[in-house]
Amino acid sequence: MKYDFIVVGHGIAGAILSYTLRKRGQRVLVVDEPRPSAASRVAAGLLNPVAGKRFAKSWLADEFIPAADAFYDELEERFGQELFVHKPIYKIFSSVEEQNTWMAKSAGTNWNDYILATHTQSTGQPGIEDPHGGIMIGRGGYLQVAEMLDLLAEELLAQQLMLPERFEMEQLQLTRNGVRYKGEEAKHLVFCEGFQVVNNPYFRWLPIQPTKGEVLEVQTENFTPECIYNKAVYVVPVGGGRFKIGATYNWRQPDEEPSPAGQEELSERFSQITSQPFHVIHHWAGIRPAVRDRRPLAGTHPQYPQLSVFNGMGSKGVLMAPYLARQFAAALVGEGEVMPDVQISRYLSLYYDYIKEQNQQP
Structure with missing residues (x-):
């Protein structure tokens, strides 16, 4: 068997998972069609520990942020280039009511690791419209996503571990020992194709x-x-x-x-x-x-054990992908499990409904 894994897609999820698998000693082939409009390349790569108007700490921020810091630090050392830019985030209050919401919220939660300062009136920064003040959030920043993806793709191409082309589903064959794609064989294939999973005949039942x-x-x-x-x-x-x-x-x-x-x-x-x-x-x-539930999707197909999916991070891929890729890579090689909140098994009922519907079609 030439490859351990074929990974379809090289956005944030696919790039980080394929790199993580390679670090584990797995031989990985990546299939990806370069697209300037791909969501990962369009995004600003923001990592924000505080989410939304309700001032909630981002889901599992205490676990995700250290993993993200370590991962991007490792890539920076590997390539000798800054990729993650650490910058505080000034979240501006839009009204007195929003300011009051924050003051009540902060009184009952330990924010010491994330909130650098609270301003109840304008900071006086030139050109900034913040009459009600705001909060200065630490441990945030942004990833230079396109640069990271390009560096990892160049490394894969140099080692002949990447097919820079559109994945052709009709060329995929499931075998007794794994998969075959255009003459290349692997034990397992992981789809990391972003929103295009809605057209995937194996995983279109997922609620993307x-x-x-x-x-x-x-x-x-x-x-x-x-x-x-x-x-x-x-x-x-x-x-x-x-x-x-x-x-x-x-x-x-x-x-x-x-x-x-x-x-x-x-x-x-x-x-x-x-x-x-x-x-x-x-x-x-x-x-x-x-x-639908704002949680990523990671897991193996309920009927075809040689197929998996790693997807659904929405706008939080920079924050979540390093930690979840580490978990999922361990699970894929039989050395761990993915947390229940992201396992696709939570949507098994949708799969059974999908199969039933398919069987009823003439």
């Missing part, structure tokens, strides 16, 4: 909701790049007076075409953060693989 997200890159002056800003949208400094602004969430039009409405929405929300003029340099759109 393709969600369009649009991102702008703008140029502006007199706007400090010392931190990331968050108020309905994130504003991530990328150097030279340029900032990435995102992202929209659109379940109704899951296409990869930037829209005038998306640009208008992001521009309006950025204008609520800064009084400085700006102009749009780039406008991208991508599709995230969101899951």
